[in-house]
Amino acid sequence: MIPRPLVAVLALALGSFVAAASFAADGPPKTDEEKTLYFLGTLAARNLAPFALSADELAVVQRGMRDALAGNAMDLDGQTYGPRIRELMQSRASAAAAVEKQASQAFLDAEARKPGVRRLESGVLVDELRAGTGDQPTVSDTVVVHYHGTLRDGSVFDSSVERGQPFRTPLAGVVKCWQDGVTTMRVGGKSRLLCPSDVAYGDAGAPPAIKGGAALVFEVELLEIVK
Template structure:
């Protein structure tokens, strides 16, 4: 399990009040909203853990004890390794459920006339485009619209109204493969299983672990060669940002 997620979980505990006996509070001042926002952002990363009220209350108590200089109620050397084991188990369990739902969606997509590649990627070419198709080492300029299988939009250059350029070998595997199927001016719909996207850990808070992703992508330009100086969309949470996660 990634260290950043573990750190995030403990940071989230600072502001979470999971116990049923505790009442929700209304934050009003800007100072309170600063810390509320920290808790909310980290809390979003914890959804896949499916923690119950008692577990959230225990986490909150641990933070209070540490912040107040009290002795730990648990031997941290013993339980730190158990954190990774428990969280990894929960993440994998949740992602498996999400994967099954995604597999059914992908199968239905194929029944509707889509093509499935050897890697597991499914696609429909909306418009073939013209000329040579991009290579993995090329840089492409595109518009895209990304959703989960329930229709939730997690990222869209179309909505932002700004095209994006990035090296095709620095994006998630489903993109690298899928964009090589159309030429300039082409448009394609991709249904990408988690193994070719963000894997079991997902990309919290918007993309859950094990998620199958849907993209509609329009290809505007192809620049030959591995142009590392291109705008790869990292500032906007683009699929390019998924490259390292997908390859881990």
């Protein structure tokens, strides 16, 4: 069976092709309808991203969409090719995750050699930037923190600092990297936590921002343990 979210988005994208044909292909979308269709295109792209399509493969996908709209699509068995879509997506995603994991491991190994960085049993790297003087949390605690999350290339994927709003969370409800790393801190302290993918978002990642197999870096300031 074809994944439902993928079917829904591509079906909408197919339906929009005819309407979009009347719009100018060049230049940014101007009207609300053009912007809606443009956004639909970005949703379709996100659904196609796990396939890591080459330019030639993308052209085949576009041909299938055009042929379906024209009513002359090839008669292919959905029971056969539906499951193959999922298989293709999984194999491409696994291959991409393996490449990312290898690059991430090299990054983590280099970081681990820096002065002051210690590796926990789980593989999490902790670089204490400022020692705290308050209480030390346990995994069963709820904490208030400021954090700044980046990928190994330094690009930001999430940041309470940029939002200007501290983040409150039970440690039992976050990734293991945080559970292991934040519990080494004391209130008032600030640490840089470097997370292997297997204690973060794993091979699945958190698309589109976080690739499968990606190492993550969090600069965390522990503000409070909620009593």
